[in-house]
Amino acid sequence: MKDLQDLAQRLLVDGTVAVVIGYERGPRGARPAFVQRPEDVERLIFDAECVQNLATYLSPRRRHLLKLGRKAVVAKPCDVRAIAGLVREKQVKRDEVVVIGVRCPGVGEDRCVTCTAREPRLADHLVGAAVAAPAAGESQRDAKLRELEAMTPAERWNFWQAELSRCVRCHACREICPMCQCDRCVASKTQPQWIESSPHARGNLSWQLTRVLHQAGRCVDCGECERACPEGIPLGLLLRKVAEVVDRRFDFRPSDDPELPTPIGAYRLDDPQEFIL
Amino acid sequence: MSKSTQPSTPSSAPGDVAFEPRLTAFVCNWCTYTGADLAGTSRLQMAANVRIIRLPCTGRIDPLFVVKAFERGADGVIVSGCHPADCHYTAGNYHARRRFAVLQELLTFLGVEPERLTFSWVSASEGAKWADVVNGATERVRAVGPFAAYRALVADALPADELQPAARGGAPRATTATEERA
Amino acid sequence: MTAHHLSRKELASWVADLRGRGLRVVGPVEEPSRGGAAAYREVSSADELALGGGLPARSLKEQFLPPTEVLFGFRRSRDGVELIDTPPRALATVLLGVRPCDAAAPELLDRVMGWDYRDEPWFARREATTVVALACPGVDESCFCTAVGLGPDDSRGADLVLTPVKGGYHVDVVTPKGEALVAASSARFAAPKHAEAAAEFHRAAREKVERNVPRVGEGMAAWLAGNFEHEVFSRLALRCHGCGACAAVCPTCHCFDIVDEPEGLFGGVRRRNWDTCQTAVFTLHGSGHNPRPEQNSRFRQRVMHKFSIFPRRFGETLCTGCGRCARACPGGVDLPEIVRDLEELVG
Numbered sequence: 075m076k077d078l079q080d081l082a083q084r085l086l087v088d089g090t091v092a093v094v095i096g097y098e099r100g101p102r103g104a105r106p107a108f109v110q111r112p113e114d115v116e117r118l119i120f121d122a123e124c125v126q127n128l129a130t131y132l133s134p135r136r137r138h139l140l141k142l143g144r145k146a147v148v149a150k151p152c153d154v155r156a157i158a159g160l161v162r163e164k165q166v167k168r169d170e171v172v173v174i175g176v177r178c179p180g181v182g183e184d185r186c187v188t189c190t191a192r193e194p195r196l197a198d199h200l201v202g203a204a205v206a207a208p209a210a211g212e213s214q215r216d217a218k219l220r221e222l223e224a225m226t227p228a229e230r231w232n233f234w235q236a237e238l239s240r241c242v243r244c245h246a247c248r249e250i251c252p253m254c255q256c257d258r259c260v261a262s263k264t265q266p267q268w269i270e271s272s273p274h275a276r277g278n279l280s281w282q283l284t285r286v287l288h289q290a291g292r293c294v295d296c297g298e299c300e301r302a303c304p305e306g307i308p309l310g311l312l313l314r315k316v317a318e319v320v321d322r323r324f325d326f327r328p329s330d331d332p333e334l335p336t337p338i339g340a341y342r343l344d345d346p347q348e349f350i351l
Numbered sequence: 352m353s354k355s356t357q358p359s360t361p362s363s364a365p366g367d368v369a370f371e372p373r374l375t376a377f378v379c380n381w382c383t384y385t386g387a388d389l390a391g392t393s394r395l396q397m398a399a400n401v402r403i404i405r406l407p408c409t410g411r412i413d414p415l416f417v418v419k420a421f422e423r424g425a426d427g428v429i430v431s432g433c434h435p436a437d438c439h440y441t442a443g444n445y446h447a448r449r450r451f452a453v454l455q456e457l458l459t460f461l462g463v464e465p466e467r468l469t470f471s472w473v474s475a476s477e478g479a480k481w482a483d484v485v486n487g488a489t490e491r492v493r494a495v496g497p498f499a500a501y502r503a504l505v506a507d508a509l510p511a512d513e514l515q516p517a518a519r520g521g522a523p524r525a526t527t528a529t530e531e532r533a
Numbered sequence: 534m535t536a537h538h539l540s541r542k543e544l545a546s547w548v549a550d551l552r553g554r555g556l557r558v559v560g561p562v563e564e565p566s567r568g569g570a571a572a573y574r575e576v577s578s579a580d581e582l583a584l585g586g587g588l589p590a591r592s593l594k595e596q597f598l599p600p601t602e603v604l605f606g607f608r609r610s611r612d613g614v615e616l617i618d619t620p621p622r623a624l625a626t627v628l629l630g631v632r633p634c635d636a637a638a639p640e641l642l643d644r645v646m647g648w649d650y651r652d653e654p655w656f657a658r659r660e661a662t663t664v665v666a667l668a669c670p671g672v673d674e675s676c677f678c679t680a681v682g683l684g685p686d687d688s689r690g691a692d693l694v695l696t697p698v699k700g701g702y703h704v705d706v707v708t709p710k711g712e713a714l715v716a717a718s719s720a721r722f723a724a725p726k727h728a729e730a731a732a733e734f735h736r737a738a739r740e741k742v743e744r745n746v747p748r749v750g751e752g753m754a755a756w757l758a759g760n761f762e763h764e765v766f767s768r769l770a771l772r773c774h775g776c777g778a779c780a781a782v783c784p785t786c787h788c789f790d791i792v793d794e795p796e797g798l799f800g801g802v803r804r805r806n807w808d809t810c811q812t813a814v815f816t817l818h819g820s821g822h823n824p825r826p827e828q829n830s831r832f833r834q835r836v837m838h839k840f841s842i843f844p845r846r847f848g849e850t851l852c853t854g855c856g857r858c859a860r861a862c863p864g865g866v867d868l869p870e871i872v873r874d875l876e877e878l879v880g
Contacts (some may be wrong), residue, residue, distance in 0.1 A: 101674060105865020106772040126863070130774070135813075138770060138827040222460065231462025231500055236566065239506075242600045242807055246776035249812075250863050260415075262814050268415045270422075271792055272806050273600040276504035280418050283457065287414050290453045302863035304590065304778040306567050312457070319456045324449065338453070341445035343435065349455055350448070351471035351484055424797075505796075509606045513617055514800030516609050521799075 075120050078148065078201040081174060082115040085146050091172055092143030095131050097124040106131065110142070120148065120202060125181045127296040129156035130252035132166050146172035148201075150181070151191035154330045155294035156252035158196050161332035163292075165255050168332065177202035185297050185310070187213040196330045215310055219318075222311070234279075240305040241278040243271065247299035247309055248285060253292045260284065286312045291320045291337035294328045372492040374401045374427040375420040376485075379409045379444075382433035382474045389478030397482040398489035401429065408432065410443025414454045417468070421501050427467045427492035429484065434472040444472075466491040467498065537715065537722035540701035545579035547721040551627050552577065554717070559596065560629040561589050573631065584630040585697060588672050592784035592857065593628060593635045597642075597658045600807045604654075604791070608800030617800075623657035627714065629665045630695065633687045634678045634855035636666040638784030640690035644847045645787065654805075663714050666691035667702075668731070671738045675856030677746035677869045683853055685742055686735030696731035703731035746869045747876060749840070749850065756879040757841035761833075765878065769871055770832035772864040773811075779858035779866070780809035785839070785851045788815075810834050836871065 082094040086109070096118040098107035104123035109115055128147050131139055139145075149157060157173055160166040175197025180186035192205040222230055245261070248254045261269045261281055269284055270277035286309075293313045300310040320326050323346050326337040378384050384405045390397065406412060409432030420428050430451060438444040451470055459465050469488040473481045502508075515521030539547065551558050557575055563583045564572040571587040573596070606617035628636075639659060646652040669685035678684050688694045692711030695702035703725060706712050715722050780786040790808040795801040808815065811832075816825045825831045843851035852868075859867045 100865045101867045101870050102859060102865070108771040126865075136828065138767070138829045227459070227462050227464045228500075229462070230460065234461050235504070240566075242781050244777040244781040244807075244809060245812065246774070246778040246781070246863065249774045249776035268413075268419065270794060271790065272794060272804050274505045274507070276422060276501070277601075279461070279504065280415070280422065283418060283461065284415060286457065287450075287453060298863065302774070302776055302778055304781045304861045306570070306590070312460075315460050316453060316457055319453050323452055338449055339446070341442065341449055343445070345445065345448050346452065347435070347448055349452065349470055351469065351487075507601075507603050508796065509603065509617065509619065509802060511797060514606060514608050514796050514802075516611075516615075516799050518611060519799065521608065 075118060075201070078120060078174065078176070079115045079118050081199055081201060082109060082118055082146065083112045085172060086110070086112045086115070090144070091146040094118070094146045094148070094174075095128050096120070096148040096174070097126070097128075108142075118148070120176050122179065122181050124150070125183060125297070125301065127153045127156055127250075127252060127298045129153045129160065129296075130250055130298065132157065132160055132171055133252055133255050134165055135255055135257060144170060144172070146174055148174045148176055149194055149197070150176055150178040151194040151330070152178075152185075152189065152294060152296045154194035154196045155328045156296060158330045158332045159253050159292060159294055159328075160255070162334070162336065163253075163255070172199070173197045175200045177205050179205045180208070183297055184213045184215050185295055187211045188216065191330075194330065196332070215308075215314055218308070218311060219315060235275050237307050238278040238282060239275045241273060241282065241307055242305065243273040243278065243281065244304060246302040246304060250298045250302040251289070251293075252296070252298075253289060253294065254285070260288075282309070282312065286316055289313060290316045291324070291326055291339075293317060370493065370497055372400050372426045372489055372497070373424060374429060374485075374488055374492060375425040376401050376403045376429035376431065377406060377409075377412050377416055377420075378403055378429075378473075379411075379432035379439075380405050380407050381439035382437060383431040383471075383481065385475035386473045386477045386481045389476065390481045391478075393478050395478060395482040397485045400489045400492075401485050408438065408440050408443035409447035409451075410438070410440065412447060412450075414450065417454065417458075421463075421467075421498060424502070426496075426498045427469070427488055429469045429471070429488050431469075431471040431473045431481075431484065434474055437474060464495045466495045535706045535712070536725040536728060537704040537706070538698075538701060538724060538726045539695065539704050539722055542701075543721040543723075544701060547718050548576070548579040548582075548629070550718045550721065555625065557624050557626040558629055559626060560584070560631070561586055564590075573628075573635075582630060584667055584695075588632060588855070588857070589635075590857075591782060592638060592855070593631055594638065594642075594784055594787070596626070596628065596662065597639055597655055598787060598789070598805075598807075602654060602805045604803045604805055606796075606800060606802045607793075619802075621654035621657040623654075623661040626658075626662045627665060628662060630667040631664060631691075632669050632855070633666050633683060633685055633689070633691070633694075634669070634676075634853040635784055636664050636691040637683050637687065637689040637853045639664075641785055641847075641849065641851060641853070642787055645843075663693075663710050664691045665693045665695060665711070665714075668694055668696040668735060669738060670734070671741035672856065674745055675859040675867070675869055676742045676854060677856060677872065678854035679739060679743045680746040680749050680869075680872060681850045681852050681854045682748070684735075685738035696734050698727035698730045698734070703727050705731075746854075746872050749872060750876060750879060752879050753875065754841040754844040757837055757875070758845065760878075761837075763878075765875070766833040766836070767829045769836075769866070769874075770829045773828050773832045773866050774864050775811045775813065775828045775831060776863065777809035777811045778861045778863065779835070779868075780811060781807070782857040782861045784853055784855055784857075810838070832866075836875075840872075840875075 085091045094109045098117040175194035269280045324337040471484045512522045560582045562574045563569045571589040646655040688707045692708045694705040788808045817823045839851040
C-alpha cells in the first residue's frame with residue numbers, strides 16, 4: 075500500500091496531522107493502528123481483512139484519543155458514512171479530520187454483497203487501486219429478513235427471545251458504534267431507570283429495542299455491532315429492518331453527505347400515517 | 352410459566368370471558384385528553400379497561416414508555432394525540448408520527464402482535480371517536496389474550512403472589528430460610 | 534493418582550447413568566444458532582456432546598455466577614419491608630468435557646469469593662458441581678495457559694481429567710470427589726490401557742502452546758505495581774473501545790453490579806448482574822468524580838488486576854490463558870502480545 079504509506083508519511087512529517095489511524099497486521103489479522111511517527115508508516119496496510127470501522131475512534135467519547143491531536147483516518151466507503159454522520163451531528167468538525175478514503179473491493183462480509191459503493195466520496199485523499207463497481211446481490215441477511223417477515227408473530231417472538239436471551243449486556247454493540255455518542259447513555263440512567271440493566275430477556279429486549287430505535291436513520295450499516303457482539307447476536311437484522319422502514323417511509327438511506335438531515339428529527343407534512351386511526 | 356401480575360382470574364385464554372385486558376393509554380393533554388373528558392361528560396358508554404396517562408404532547412412520548420407499559424403488565428397500549436396541523440406545540444405530533452411509525456414496525460418485527468398497539472388522532476371535540484378507539488382497542492386485545500409472553504421473559508422471577516403484600520392477597524410470609532422455591 | 538479407561542460407548546452409558554441419578558450434565562455442544570460454534574450447554578445424552586470440538590464461546594463462569602441472579606425478594610408490609618429468602622438453586626451437576634483453562638478458573642475465583650465474606654450462592658453451586666476436564670490439544674496462537682502456570686494438560690480445578698486416546702478416553706482421577714463419581718458408575722470404567730498415549734498427547738499439546746508466550750516471571754506483579762504511570766498503558770489502550778467483550782468471555786473476570794428491580798407495585802427483587810471495569814461508569818462516584826475517567830486508566834486496571842493486584846494478594850495470576858479476550862476483541866487488543874511486551878519491559 076505504497077500510496078497510503080507515502081501519504082501518511084507526508085501528513086505526519088509536515089505536521090498536518092498528529093496521528094494516522096489506519097490498519098496494521100496484528101497477531102490475529104488486520105487491526106486498527108495508530109501511527110504517530112513517520113518511520114512507522116510501513117505498518118499501514120489495506121486489504122480484504124480490514125473490516126473494522128475506524129471512524130468510531132473519532133467519536134468525542136474517546137477522550138483518551140482527543141488529546142492526541144489532529145487525526146487522519148483511513149476510511150472505506152461504509153466508514154465514510156460514519157464520518158459524515160459524526161459531522162452531521164456536530165460531534166466532529168469536518169476540518170478537524172483528514173479523511174483518507176480507500177477504494178474497497180469488499181472485506182468479505184455479508185453486507186458487502188449489497189454494497190454498491192467502491193470509492194468514498196467524502197474524502198480528502200483517495201488511495202488504493204481502482205475497483206470495478208460490483209453487481210448488487212441478495213445478502214444472507216436480507217434473505218433472513220424475508221424469512222422472519224413471513225413468520226407469525228409468535229414465531230418471530232420465539233426467534234428474538236432465543237437470540238436476545240444470550241445477551242449479557244456487555245454493551246460492546248454500543249461502545250464500538252460510531253453513532254452511539256451519548257456521554258450518558260439512557261441505559262445507564264438510574265434515576266429513574268427506564269431500561270433494566272439486568273441481562274434477562276426482558277431487560278435485554280428493552281435495551282436492544284432502544285438502541286435500534288435510537289439508531290433509526292443514523293446507523294450507517296458498518297456491521298461493527300454484530301462483529302463486536304461476543305455472543306454473535308444478529309443485531310444487523312434489527313438495524314437493517316429499521317433502515318428499510320426508514321427508506322420506505324421517509325426516503326432516506328445512509329449517506330456520506332453531512333449536509334443531509336437525519337430523518338428522525340425531521341418530518342414532512344405528508345408523512346405516511348396509514349397505521350393511525 | 353406465566354407469572355401474572357393481574358388480580359387472579361380463573362383462567363386467561365384468549366377470548367375467555369374471565370380475561371379483562373389491561374390497557375395503558377398515553378394521550379396528549381390538549382386534544383385526546385380533552386376529548387376523553389368530553390366522552391365522559393357526555394356519558395358515553397365505553398370499556399373500562401384503559402388507564403390514561405396524560406402528557407403535554409405526543410411528541411413527549413418516548414418509545415420506552417410503551418415498552419415499560421408492557422413490562423409492567425399492560426396487555427395493550429394506546430397512543431393518541433392531536434391531528435396533524437392541530438398540535439398545540441406546532442410540530443410535536445409530526446415528530447411523534449415518524450417515531451411511532453418506526454416503533455410499531457419494529458415491535459411487530461420483534462413478534463409483538465400488532466393488535467396490541469393502537470395509534471390514533473383524537474381531537475378535543477371527538478369524544479365519540481375516543482369511545483370507539485377505546486372499545487376497538489379493548490376488543491382487539493381481548494381477542495389476542497393476555498400478554499403472558501412478556502411476563503414470562505424473566506425466567507427466574509419470583510411468583511407474583513409472593514411479591515404482593517399479604518394484606519392485598521399475597522402469600523403469607525415465608526417462614527424458614529431453607530424453604531425450597533421452584 | 535488412579536487412572537482408568539473409558540470407552541466411547543461407556544461414556545454414553547455413563548452420561549445416561551448420571552442423568553438417571555438426577556444429575557445435570559453440562560458440556561460442549563455445537564450451537565446451531567452460532568453456525569455450529571461450540572458452547573457449554575446442558576445435554577440429555579452423550580450424543581449431544583461435541584467433545585474435541587472448538588473452544589466454547591463462553592467460559593464456565595456462568596455455571597457458578599449466572600449473568601443475572603436473584604439474591605432475595607422484598608415486598609411492602611404493614612410495618613415496612615419484608616424480605617423473601619431465595620436459597621440458591623444449586624442443582625447437582627457434572628461439567629463434562631470442559632477445557633483445562635476453564636476448569637482452573639473457578640478455583641481461582643474461590644479465593645475472592647471466600648476471602649472476606651463467604652459468597653453462599655457461589656459456593657453452593659461449587660459444592661454441587663463435579664468437574665470433568667478434557668485435556669486440550671491446544672487451540673491456536675492465542676492460547677497462553679502455559680504462560681500463567683497452567684497448561685492444556687493441567688488438572689487444576691478438575692476432579693477428573695479425560696484425555697482422548699484410541700477408542701475413548703484415558704481417565705485420571707484427581708480428587709476424592711472425582712473418585713466418588715467414578716465409583717458410582719464403576720462398571721463403566723476399565724483398567725487404563727493407553728497411559729503412554731495420553732502422556733504423549735499432553736506433551737505435544739504443552740509443546741504447542743508453550744511456543745506462543747513465555748512463562749510470566751515472578752517479577753511481573755511487582756513491576757506493574759511500581760510502574761503505574763508507565764506510558765505503555767496509554768499506548769496499548771489506543772485501540773481499546775472499552776466495550777467489555779473481553780470481560781464477558783473471560784473465565785476469571787467476576788465483577789458484578791447489584792440492583793433492586795421492582796416487580797409489580799409493592800415488591801421486587803435484588804439482583805446481582807455481570808459488570809465490567811471497562812465501562813466508563815464503572816467507577817463513577819455519586820459525586821460525579823470518576824477516578825478512571827478515560828480508557829487508558831480502565832485498560833490499565835484490567836491488566837493490573839489480573840497480573841498484579843490479584844497475584845500480590847492471593848499469590849497467583851487471575852488469568853488462565855484461554856485467549857478468549859484476544860479472539861473476542863473487536864479492536865485487536867491482544868493480551869498474549871501484551872504479556873510478551875510487558876515481560877520484555879520487566880526484563
